[in-house]
Amino acid sequence: MKFAKIKYLLLRRICQVSILVLFILGNYSIATLKNVQYKQEVGIFGGNIESLMGDSSSVLAKEPSIFSHIVQGNLSHSSWFGGIFSLTDPLSVMQIFLAGGGLALDVLLGALLVAAIYGIFLGRVYCAFVCPINLVTDFANFLRDKLGFNTAQRKLFISRSTRFVILGLGLLLSALFGVAAFELINPISMLHRGVVFGMGFGIFAVLAVFCFDLFVLKNGFCGHICPLGAMYSLLGKFALLRVKHTLSNCTKCMECVRVCPEPEVLKPIGKQDGILKTMTCLRCGRCIEACDDNALHFSILHFTQKEKK
Ligand code: SF4
Numbered sequence: 081m082k083f084a085k086i087k088y089l090l091l092r093r094i095c096q097v098s099i100l101v102l103f104i105l106g107n108y109s110i111a112t113l114k115n116v117q118y119k120q121e122v123g124i125f126g127g128n129i130e131s132l133m134g135d136s137s138s139v140l141a142k143e144p145s146i147f148s149h150i151v152q153g154n155l156s157h158s159s160w161f162g163g164i165f166s167l168t169d170p171l172s173v174m175q176i177f178l179a180g181g182g183l184a185l186d187v188l189l190g191a192l193l194v195a196a197i198y199g200i201f202l203g204r205v206y207c208a209f210v211c212p213i214n215l216v217t218d219f220a221n222f223l224r225d226k227l228g229f230n231t232a233q234r235k236l237f238i239s240r241s242t243r244f245v246i247l248g249l250g251l252l253l254s255a256l257f258g259v260a261a262f263e264l265i266n267p268i269s270m271l272h273r274g275v276v277f278g279m280g281f282g283i284f285a286v287l288a289v290f291c292f293d294l295f296v297l298k299n300g301f302c303g304h305i306c307p308l309g310a311m312y313s314l315l316g317k318f319a320l321l322r323v324k325h326t327l328s329n330c331t332k333c334m335e336c337v338r339v340c341p342e343p344e345v346l347k348p349i350g351k352q353d354g355i356l357k358t359m360t361c362l363r364c365g366r367c368i369e370a371c372d373d374n375a376l377h378f379s380i381l382h383f384t385q386k387e388k389k
C-alpha cells in the first residue's frame with residue numbers, strides 16, 4: 081500500500097493515541113500507602129489518589145509522574161507545561177455557565193484558546209485528530225463496511241441537522257435544570273476518563289455508540305447526534321484550513337464521496353473549482369487519500385485568496 085494512501089490515517093491515529101498516552105502518563109502518580117496491617121506499599125495510581133482511597137491519611141507519600149509537567153487533567157479541562165496554559169472544552173464551559181456554575185479564570189482562558197485555535201485555523205479537526213470516540217466510531221464503520229451493512233436498506237432516517245438541535249437542547253436543559261446536561265451522558269469524556277483514570281459504567285455509553293454506528297446508522301453518532309462535533313462545526317465555519325478541489329484534475333470517479341463521513345461537504349465535486357466551504361468537514365484527509373487524480377488537497381492560502389475576490 082502506498083504511503084500517500086494512508087498518510088492522514090496514520091497521522092490521525094498517531095495524534096489520537098499520543099494524546100491519550102500523554103494524559104495517562106501525566107495523570108499517574110506513584111504513591112506510598114498504608115495497607116490494613118500498617119505496612120507500607122507502593123502503587124501507581126491515576127488521578128486523585130486521596131479521593132480514590134476515600135481516606136487521605138492512608139496515603140503516606142505521593143510522587144507525581146514526571147509527565148505531569150507536560151499535562152494534567154482531561155479533555156474537559158487540562159493544564160499544560162506546569163500551568164503555562166490550559167485547554168478547556170468550550171461546550172462544557174457554556175453548559176456550566178448556563179447552569180449557573182462558577183468558572184475559574186484559567187478555565188475561561190482555556191476555552192477561549194481552544195475556540196481561537198479551532199475557530200481561526202483548524203475547523204472541526206478535533207473530531208478527526210483528538211476525540212477518542214472517533215477511534216470507536218471509525219472501527220464500527222470499518223466493520224459495517226466489511227460486513228456489508230452499508231448496502232442493506234436503510235431503516236432509520238435521522239437528519240444530519242439533529243446534532244445542532246441536540247446542541248441547542250443541551251444548552252437549554254443546562255440553563256433550565258442548573259446542571260451541565262450533556263456532560264451527564266457524554267460518551268467522549270466517559271471514554272477519555274475511563275482510559276486515563278479507570279473505566280466504570282461509562283463503558284456502556286461507549287458500547288451504545290459503537291452498536292449504534294455498527295447496526296443502526298452509518299456515521300450515526302458523529303454525523304448525526306454528537307453536539308460537540310456540531311459545536312466545532314459552527315466554531316470552525318470560517319476556519320482557514322480547508323480542502324480544495326481542482327476541477328480540471330477531477331475525473332468524477334466519486335471515490336472521495338464514497339469514503340467521506342460527511343458526504344454533503346463534497347457536493348461541489350466534479351462541478352465547482354475551489355475550496356469546500358461546508359462547515360461539517362472534519363479535515364480528516366480521507367477524500368485526499370482516496371483521490372488518484374490529484375484533484376483534492378489541503379489549502380490555507382487558497383482560501384484567503386478566494387475570500388478576498
Ligand atoms: S462528532 Fe463528537 S464523538 Fe464524533 S469525533 Fe466529533 S466530538 Fe467526537
Ligand code: SF4
Binds near residue numbers: 323339346368
Ligand atoms: S471532505 Fe474530505 S476532509 Fe472533509 S470530512 Fe470529507 S473526507 Fe474528510
